[in-house]
Amino acid sequence: MTFVAKPKVHHPRLPLNELGLTRRDYEGSVSTLCAGCGHDSVSAAIVQACAELSLPPHRFSKISGIGCSSKTPSYFLNRSHGFNSVHGRMPSVATGANMANQDLYCIGVSGDGDSASIGLGQFAHIVRRRINMLYIVDNNGTYGLTKGQFSATNDKGSTSKKGKPNLYESIDLVGLALQLGASFVARSFSGDKKQLVPLIKAGLMHKGFAFIDVISPCVAFNNHQGSTKSYDYVRGHIESVTMADFIAPQQEITADYEPGSTEDVAMPDGSRMRLRKLDDSYDPRDRFAALAHVLERQAAGEVVTGLLYVDPDSTDCHEIMNTIQKPLNTLVENDLCPGNGALDRINASYR
């Protein structure tokens, strides 16, 4: 970690977004994670995505559990409220926060211990409930704060820093999310900003539950030879099936694409997500094929990345529950209290 405080002034020619804000307005406090930690790259990607989307930087709720990854909501979007809650229980807190105010963007940051071990149950159920949020797992396959124990996403046979192999099957959160019906499932790599930033944008704009599993190496405990979550291993075994580009409603399409077929996915707010298929045989709208492909490549020791599945007709929990459009936390006595008159009828029914 660094002990140098962030300067409050910034370069006068930093580009302004549509709200007249610079990227600095989307930053958080200085990170206390290790130098080179993948999680800091994820935080930086969140900052860039939110700034480029020109989203109001105070209109987020940032929720996390406990662990290195769960510290990161301090390191982005300082103008928004954050909540470092209970180990493994970020999903329930995020659910409650989203119930109270559906107008806020909700970003949940969790880790592999937080989501795949202690919090696996809550992870499964928030997927089912389709909470409208972006759920990011900073996945490094290890427990950093307690110094290097295996987590449940650590691959079988992958070794610890001391050379001991992991003897147990790993839990793949992408596979689970696909199986449980998440409407947006992606995997990325903290070292691939070009892929990660557009995915974060698309995930934020997605209506419903958007999940990104980000392989984010732990430089202190899981970046050695023998680990399948190290920078070197991931770089050597990555297979990108799609690239996603987020296109704002009015934006002209001028991007310079590399060859490969593209497909536009309409987003609820009028924007589009342009999917560029790097593998022509891959169909990101086929949930079952996506699941099969991910599992198959995983068995071959490869890490499939990109937007793996998206349901363009997705829905969210509020729609399912038929809640009023107005945030529940803005309702007042007149909206909520039936008044004494209504009690006459109720009392009469109990006589």
Added chain:
Amino acid sequence: MSTVYNDFVIRFANVNGSGSASANGMFAKALFRMGIPVATRNIFPSNIQGLPTWFEVRVNERGYLGRREGGVDVMVAMNAETYAEDVASVTPGGYLFYDNSKPLAPSLRRSDIHEIGIPFSNLLLTEYTDIKQRGLFKNITYLGALAELLNIEFEVITGMVSAQYKGKDALIRPNINALEIGRNYARDYLGGPLKFQVRRVDLNGDKIMVDGNTAAALGSLYGGATVCAWYPITPSTSVAEAFERYAGQMRVDKETGQNKFAIIQSEDELAAIGIVIGAGWNGARSFTATSGPGISLMSEFLGLAYFAEIPAVIWDIQRAGPSTGMPTRTQQADLIGSAYASHGDTRHVLLFPSTPRECFDFGADALDLADRLQTPILVMSDLELGMNDNMSEPFAWDDSRMYDRGKVLDAEALEGVNRFGRYLDVDGDGIGYRTYPGTHPSKGAFFTRGTSRDEFAAYTESPDAYVRNMDRLVKKWETAATLVPKAEIHDRGQKAGIIYYGTSALPMQEALDLLGAEGIHLDQMRIRAFPFGAEVRSFIESHDVLFVVDQNRDGQMRQLLVNELGVDPARLVSIRYYGGLSISADHIQGKVSEHYTTRKLARLTEVKS
């Protein structure tokens, strides 16, 4: 044989899942509508179908509504499996109703009780061809026979049947037919009225008869709860279910047909409390309902909410311990576990309702207190209050009442704040100002953590900052003691007093009258909240001997009093009952009287002028 009016205990022994609840409920309701005070108790197994279940009604003109010891006056024995114990539980001179389609085994016969055999099975064999219907109508048939023999106004019952099946008119006639079969058989073949009779009085005024869980749900709805997250657990389930029912009726936006509430049946109690805390953090009034095991699971989150200072309301419908079986019985055994739930130095506000009306009031008050104190509020009901129909004052709401949302700064207020400090004690009451997420573009955002923060919510592991924060929480606790519902005290200057809470209120008047008759006169204090207000301390200080009534083994309220107020334990005599039924007046009277006898304490003979 002298007739006893409006004073008896009747018990129905049934097989779980046989549809008896409806008929038994109508029996109690009929007496209630005749203006007679009644108390109902459902003793049920952890089972859907087949195991024994009992429904007991105490009828009493003096309003003694606690459980009565010493057997039942009228037993309606409809379960062959429990027949022996049911026959044995009848008081000498009492009555046993049974189905004499088959003869009673000689070993079960008693010469000191009246046997009233009615051939229910045979009577219904010709009337109803469907076996299931025959079973259901058997219950209605015994209701008809009881109406005749106890002198219940028949049209009160038929009126209830008509109201209950309104819209399903095809069911009204067969039900009334079943009632008439029972009534006619009793009139034609059974001799005279029973010793126990009911007669119309006017003692119930505008009272209602309702279960505490329904009342809790209504109070939460009136109090502005918008988020309810819960996990099914007996005996609390009906809180959330009633909230869903009433919200569906009264909280749907007329224009859009959309809900002004969100109910989530979560995957477990950990998620339920997590959702409540997330919603509370984001400014929505939220609550959950659970029982003891749920409190255990929620404990980690309760600690976080205490430290992070987040409003939450938790209804604990207490039951008898873990696992399955006894947990369908009542107890007040979660006090210590709830008061100090979680890791670190924690203390939680508890409320103790004792009637459905109080469940309603506390439903709303708890939401106000949670917002005002920015902390979890646990409302400690129990199965006895929550799941049984209890007579109660009717629900009432003051339409001028505004919700107390506590110290919340909106965007306009933030404009006037130079530097916002979430945990600054600006007003000296230990309570800081909070902001909801998304309020202001540049002011008022803060990062919520359990510990490790300074007054401005900045991360710190400074020992001084930690101590300052913990000491402020103590100050907040002292503020809480001035805001929670005050104890209800009846102090006539006696030397001895009795302290109780929750459903121990039900048998209390009867217990006091029994004790009074033997020269023991006690002042009373019904505790309604923890932390204890100043009135609790002064009541204790002004009495020489104090009895503390608990429905748990370890005298948990007594422990809290000793622990929190530093009372000499020797001054607090523990009266405990923990068999899983509700505490009786006889039990309280017996224990207090025994203490007077063994300690040779003076009894007073009341001077009658």
